[in-house]
Amino acid sequence: MTAPIRRKALEVIAEHVALAGQRIVDVGCGEGGQVRALTQLGAQVVGVECGAEMLARACAAVPAGDERYVEGVGQALPLPDASADRVVFMNSLHHVPPEHMARALKEAARVLVPGGLALVNEPIADGRFYQLTRLVEDEEAVRAAAYAAVKGACAKGLFAERAEIVYLNPVRMDSYEAFATRMGLIDGTRKARVAAGEADLRARFHELAEQRDGAFFFDQPARLTILVKPAT
Secondary structure: OOOOEEOOHHHHHHHHOOOOOOEEEEEOOOOOHHHHHHHHOOOEEEEEEOOHHHHHHHHHOOOOOOOEEEEOEOOEOOOOOOOEEEEEEEOOHHHOOHHHHHHHHHHHHHHEEEEEEEEEEEEOOOOHHHHHHOOOOOOHHHHHHHHHHHHHHHHOOOOEEEEEEEEEEEEEEOOHHHHHHHHHHHOHHHHHHHHHOHHHHHHHHHHHOEEEOOEEEEEEEEEEEEEEOOOO
8 A cells, every 4th residue: 555645735735626716715724824825826715713812813914915814613604605616624624513514514515616626634533643632632533523524425415525635744843832832722621731731741742743954743644535516
């Protein structure tokens, strides 16, 4: 079996999907890094985020172009029907409550034009970064639920699966403090867990990371599923 390639998530997406000139919705956009990267690639992008602190950081960042951000959740997107060519869930579908994952995919289909694409990128519960993050919260069950929701959406005819690509996403952290901040931004509960477990987390961070070029790296196995909304 061929070993998974090591590529950044956006590079994998760009290899398989046209992005320039497309209207793209980034669901769960966080601090907006991907929104700005997609804008630089020539897309017209709307980032949707429910976390107040992350949304504030996204809005405060230097814009890459005409991107914009709106507050909202995946299961109730604040966007019109058939207003997007691409909907991206970048490591975000598993953050939707499991009982709402199917609804989030239905919402993606609603805002997509016929023939539009939903791009669901999810981390796989494996690898060193997972070993580290599970000390804060073990996401094995919710990641499995997200994958099941994708398969369920296809089984119901909401989407057809075009491709599924498994690869290694290199996660780069400048320091343990950068990791702790990133984990804490997700929600208050995780921020408290990070603070309470700081000594153990710091030790495991340095044990599990590969240090090079003045930074810390983890290979995160990931899966990109490309879904097509039926043309009719």
